[in-house]
């Protein structure tokens with residue numbers, strides 16, 4: 001979606017209002033005078049166009065090396081690292097994989113993930129004026145340190161946050177969101193962009209359900225309300241439940257891309 | 260949260276958009292289009308913009324935000340409507356196969372400058 005929009009606005013430099021005004025073109029921008037002495041200069045650019053171009057370059061890079069890229073997002077503590085450890089244990093060595101992890105200040109996650117034998121690259125996230133999400137440029141730098149020809153799958157554990165990562169394309173093929181049953185059932189409704197933008201959802205920590213007053217049906221209905229045909233897998237990373245279907249989904253996606 | 264990164268991009272693009280032949284000017288206003296589905300909080304963006312614009316030709320500029328509604332089209336029945344709540348199924352036929360036509364914008368439309376002669 002963001003790409004088609006981008007292509008659209010890129011070619012829309014013309015004023016369609018039809019208002020009479022002084023209108024000249026200088027250096028590719030159109031300039032318009034108005035009464036108050038200020039001039040309006042048309043820009044018409046995506047604010048994140050630099051990141052989007054970089055993400056597109058990443059997409060070409062990953063296509064060239066035949067790597068499927070999965071961007072995994074959630075709130076802090078929903079179980080991204082735990083799920084990915086158990087996922088990689090099941091995928092490797094059949095699906096050779098690597099992980100890029102965006103952790104704010106520790107290497108804990110990287111250490112936990114490295115146990116699976118998958119190469120792990122850790123990213124510092126405070127390069128883009130904040131540390132709440134990964135950007136395409138950081139992924140490119142991290143990917144540079146990996147042997148992309150040796151892997152079929154690159155998993156990106158994004159920074160724990162349900163808002164910002166949804167806005168930043170990193171050149172991935174698919175996006176997964178993890179929601180745990182210790183969070184509110186209404187989270188999908190509060191973060192609609194994240195649940196719209198993702199291709200698959202995991203409802204994690206289902207081993208805790210017997211101890212909680214959690215309305216699982218409501219949580220699932222809320223996800224469906226935002227993204228009706230998205231696959232939802234109910235999992236427990238620690239009790240190792242429901243992981244097989246999720247792993248099969250990943251294998252299927254990888255196969256679809258790289259054959 | 261990510262508003263600072265976005266504000267820095269806005270300042271960068273605004274500076275880039277000042278025509279090359281102008282020696283000195285002040286950017287008075289930056290006109291943005293932000294879709295209601297985008298994860299940007301306007302007040303927070305305005306605050307970050309002020310900070311990011313400091314010591315640049317954009318310092319002190321107003322950030323005008325035009326909010327773009329979330330428009331959807333149903334792929335099953337062709338119905339088009341404006342989504343106002345967190346429900347992304349067709350308001351006519353209940354199909355889940357919908358396309359979001361607008362509401363994800365995060366665009367700079369124009370800048371307004373005042374030349375200092």
Ligand SMILES: Nc1nc2c(ncn2[C@@H]2O[C@H](COP(=O)(O)OP(=O)(O)O)[C@@H](O)[C@H]2O)c(=O)[nH]1
Nearest residue numbers: 076077078079080081082083204205236237238
């Ligand atoms: N009971 C239970 N705990 C889990 C599960 N998945 C993760 N956890 C725990 O939740 C905490 C946060 O998990 P972590 O994987 O670090 O979350 P992340 O911040 O999303 O990477 C850790 O203490 C995990 O052991 C699960 O399925 N069930």
Ligand SMILES: [Mg+2]
Nearest residue numbers: 080081109157
């Ligand atoms: Mg983690």
Ligand SMILES: [Zn+2]
Nearest residue numbers: 333336349352
């Ligand atoms: Zn319909």
